[in-house]
Amino acid sequence: MNLLDIRNLSIELQTTNKSILAVDHVSLSMKEGEVRGLVGESGSGKSLLAQAIIGVLDERWHVHADRFHWRGKDLLRLSPEERKSIISQDVAMIFQEPMSCLDPTTTIGEQLAEAVDTEQLSGYFWQKNQQRKSAAIKLLHKVGIKHHDQCIKSYPHQLTEALCQRVMIAMALAKRPMLLIADEPTAAMETTNQGQIFRLLASLNQLKNMSILLISHDLENVTHWTNNITVMYSGQFVEAGTTKQIFTEPYHPYTRALLDSSPKANIELSAKSRLTTLPGSIPILQHLPIGCRLGPRCPRAQQACVKAPKVINYHGHQVSCHFSLKDTY
């Protein structure tokens, strides 16, 4: 059974004169214990999608979906409050820039303690505070922070970026979630710290069978840690498949271009030659092209591309393109 099954989710931005379709019919499904990468350029709607799943978008954004199942339960049929309680129970999210996601005036210990679920505590109310504290310390140990005394008393600005991200992960773990959404957890972080965070996430996945949705703009980096990858472009679904499929035999011209633009994936590249890139840049929200949004930049675009392509499934390798590269392999 799928843990999360989303079909044709759209997110609309309601402005004063018109509405903009920021995310256009994107499907995403996750199995238990899976690590899925969600890859796309900045501005391709990855973070929006994640925030829509967790339900923290403000009222300017309107979310529609054809299907939104969580462990077989249809969340669309539930009221917003019920949906929120289910989601916040089972899904946790860590954000980019952890420093700004921690309350600057509250100590780490307090913030961790309030994330601890009341149901995990036992005993009378005067014992609960103590239990919360010890639960917070245990969480810090889980994410590999040994000096818990110092950390608990600190304010966010006194810790490094990587430590803050660990604290965020600890907070996310407090509810013992089934799914962790990591929204560019290592943006603006040094490479050594990046490695630590990714290793921590990988170990959580292996030891606790926790599913992880890893959002990143860096396809090459993500391939080390994920089983499956979904690629998005400008709010549209591009391609989804196993990491190997995506990395070796991408069906979509956009994924091909992404891989060609990284020196590691592009082995045939001769030394000191230019990396291939797509012409132009990602369209801004106010001027989105009709049909397939890659159209104006796509090397394989033809007249049919003014209509948005349907998703075609080749044994689990889904691609949304009229002229996929499948036949070229």
Next chain:
Amino acid sequence: MLTFTLRRINLLLITIFLLTLVSFSLNFLFPGDPLVNLSGRINPTPEQLLILSEQYQHNANFFIQYWTYLQHIFKGELGVSMASRLPINSEIINLLPATIELSMTALIIAMCIGIPIGFIAAINHKKITDNIILTIAMLGYSVPVFWLALVAILVFSIQLNWLPSAGQISLLYEIKHVTGIQFIDILLSDSEYKWQAFQNASSHIILPACVVALAPGTLFIRLARTAMLDVLETGYIRAAKAKGLSFTQIIYRHAIRNALINVIRHVGLQFANLMTLAMVTEVIFNWPGIGRWLIESIYQRDYTAIQAGLLVLSSFIFIVHILTDFIYAALNPLARDSKHGT
């Protein structure tokens, strides 16, 4: 924290030094003989003038004159009032506590009412509550204080006869002057009508304090509203939502403290404004405070009183400013200690 305290105290000392410099130079800038302005003795005989110039080192250079002036201030000798012939320091000791009482009460009323209302407006952003509160705040801020005071007297004391219109306490109660702050004096006194006196004093302070509090209070509404709106947009509120905290929990645990920090910053700045309003209100409500006395001194061209009163009032405003800075630091860990490298 130690560095912070030292820096604030340093700032306090330097500002008071500059204030004395200004008030000292005022003696020369006001019309008339500087010596007369400084001491307040009008029409002195030649012998008196000789003694005065000896006292204030008037024949020495400016630095020594200034130094003598400072020594006089530290001894508490601010000269005598030109109008009433009373020593100014005793007048100030008598009058300043009443002003402190009025302005502090007004500040507390303004903060206790303005800030929560501002928060409520921000929480109901873009709803009808928000619009109503904003309209009222706009109106309240643009009402002139003297007009409001007169209307308040007209309605609440004359027509409805709920509250007294003038003075600090009814003349029936005899309260000994200990600290000068009426409420403390009442509580310290051993009169058997202590509680009646307390009630009477409270009913006297309500009207002027509310009048003074209106404009700063409406300003606090707007400040609190913007501060709260800013905080509600931040990443940590979104993260707290994702953590599964309820909206009330988010507001009480994270939003209020962070929003309050930004409001407290402005309270110190607004206090000077509030003092000006209090001075006008003191005149209308016949409140025996330093503001009324200072305005009267200005009318009577009592230069000695003006410069001494200015010095004392601005020092008081500045001390309050520093105190709010300390409250700000107590609430905000970022201001308390130096930042570590990120």
